[in-house]
Amino acid sequence: MSDAPISRPYRSSLREEQAAQTRQRILASAGECFARRGYAGTSLADIAAGAGVSVESVKLSGPKRDLLLAAFELAFAGSEGPRSVGDSDAVRAITDIPDNDAFLAALVGFVADANERTSGLWAGFLSAATSEPVVAESLAGLLERRRADYRDAVAELDRRGMVGSADDRDEIAAALSFLLSPESYDQLVVQSGWPKHRYVAWLVEATRRIVLAE
Numbered sequence: 001m002s003d004a005p006i007s008r009p010y011r012s013s014l015r016e017e018q019a020a021q022t023r024q025r026i027l028a029s030a031g032e033c034f035a036r037r038g039y040a041g042t043s044l045a046d047i048a049a050g051a052g053v054s055v056e057s058v059k060l061s062g063p064k065r066d067l068l069l070a071a072f073e074l075a076f077a078g079s080e081g082p083r084s085v086g087d088s089d090a091v092r093a094i095t096d097i098p099d100n101d102a103f104l105a106a107l108v109g110f111v112a113d114a115n116e117r118t119s120g121l122w123a124g125f126l127s128a129a130t131s132e133p134v135v136a137e138s139l140a141g142l143l144e145r146r147r148a149d150y151r152d153a154v155a156e157l158d159r160r161g162m163v164g165s166a167d168d169r170d171e172i173a174a175a176l177s178f179l180l181s182p183e184s185y186d187q188l189v190v191q192s193g194w195p196k197h198r199y200v201a202w203l204v205e206a207t208r209r210i211v212l213a214e
């Protein structure tokens with residue numbers, strides 16, 4: 001009879017789960033550091049300290065520029081990677097709402113919550129892109145994905161009969177991207193001191209008046 005140890009597949013699963021949890025902590029720390037200190041002012045040691053891991057563990061998670069992008073994706077959509085926000089469970093649930101007014105309020109609320117989580121991080125992203133070509137490249141890809149997400153949102157609005165028949169769909173998508181941008185949250189809530197509920201109500205009404213058919 002062989003004395004070879006019995007394979008324990010669950011140990012591999014446990015290691016994978018622990019590795020995923022460590023990466024989540026690293027990305028969460030990276031997001032907080034980038035939002036508070038800016039991209040240039042954040043070191044790998046800062047990220048490691050916030051995550052409670054070694055600097056070597058942070059290095060294994062990728063270069064700083066990749067951590068910036070992944071931290072933003074995680075904070076905005078709840079997961080990292082290039083998939084469409086429309087593929088998330090949260091947005092699918094919103095799309096299933098039959099009432100148009102409730103759908104619009106839920107969609108705007110989802111984006112407003114995401115903007116709240118990422119406002120400072122987004123500002124750091126924009127700042128880093130002005131001096132780091134590799135960050136600028138990541139930003140360009142992120143913006144293209146955002147444009148695609150808003151084109152998908154307009155397609156859903158169109159399916160619901162909420163867009164005028166003569167309106168330019170690409171123009172509406174661009175207007176939505178501007179209106180619901182992290183910059184609007186920063187200007188109205190962070191800088192002007194609006195309470196969150198007022199910001200959300202304003203977004204819903206502005207969306208209805210500017211880009212939707214009445």
